[in-house]
Amino acid sequence: MLHRHFIIYKPFGMLSQFASNDSKQQSKKFLGMLGDFPEETMAIGRLDEKSEGLLLLTTDGKMSDFINSKKVEKEYYAQLDGDITTEAIEQLKTGVKIGLNGKKYQTKPCPVVKLTEEPALPARSKKIRDARHGPTSWVSITLKEGKFRQVRKMTSAVGFPTLRLVRIRVGNIALNPMQVGDVIEVKEFMV
Structure with a gap:
């Protein structure tokens, strides 16, 4: 399977997920508003709603586990x-x-x-x-x-x-020079 990877600048006020079944969250902003991502895309780690900045998305669970490990700063x-x-x-x-x-x-x-x-x-x-x-x-x-x-x-x-x-x-992936809401698809993560 060919995996897809994305680097995004998550805005303040957006949840680090694509949808929610929680009725209290239906008026919230979700990552899917930033682009058309494959159905199996997952956020690598999370940033809470009031936090912003660099968020990595992938369809590769092993890559997600590695980046979430204690090996990556x-x-x-x-x-x-x-x-x-x-x-x-x-x-x-x-x-x-x-x-x-x-x-x-x-x-x-x-x-x-x-x-x-x-x-x-x-x-x-x-x-x-x-x-x-x-x-x-x-x-x-x-x-x-x-x-x-x-x-x-x-x-x-x-x-x-x-x-x-x-x-x-x-890791080695930096936010600059991205702007709020930017989405960049990359071939692989070089962390």
């Missing part, structure tokens, strides 16, 4: 509420306790860097509060694990809740 840019401290960055780097399925989970050590300037990202469809409401800061967080809402939970655990979350890289 996923990098995120997170805009945080407040000017994150050096101490908070060190906590994120070494791992923090987050809630996961009603239990405490210790995140694995990971690279975290405070960005010196705001990244050049497309404007988000829903405006984020501005500087009148206090300072914000940006960090890059690179994970090899992907627990439910992990980045958001990590930054909240150190006192700097996430205001905007954008996945910018999966």
Whole structure:
């Protein structure tokens, strides 16, 4: 079977799935709105509705399993509420306790860097509060694990809740220079 692979820039406010039988989700936006994908296409990992950025789609389950494994890095840019401290960055780097399925989970050590300037990202469809409401800061967080809402939970655990979350890289595949809603079909993923 010849598999198909897609790289997309998932917009804010869209679910990382193609359809839902849940009556509460019928008014939601789904990935199928971005293009005509084969019926067996699946998202590799997920980005929650309020997150945006790089999402890979494939018809190859083995490729999906490999990319979701702890062998492939996923990098995120997170805009945080407040000017994150050096101490908070060190906590994120070494791992923090987050809630996961009603239990405490210790995140694995990971690279975290405070960005010196705001990244050049497309404007988000829903405006984020501005500087009148206090300072914000940006960090890059690179994970090899992907627990439910992990980045958001990590930054909240150190006192700097996430205001905007954008996945910018999966392995060697980068978001730039894509725009929100772009879909690119590729022959294979080079992660």
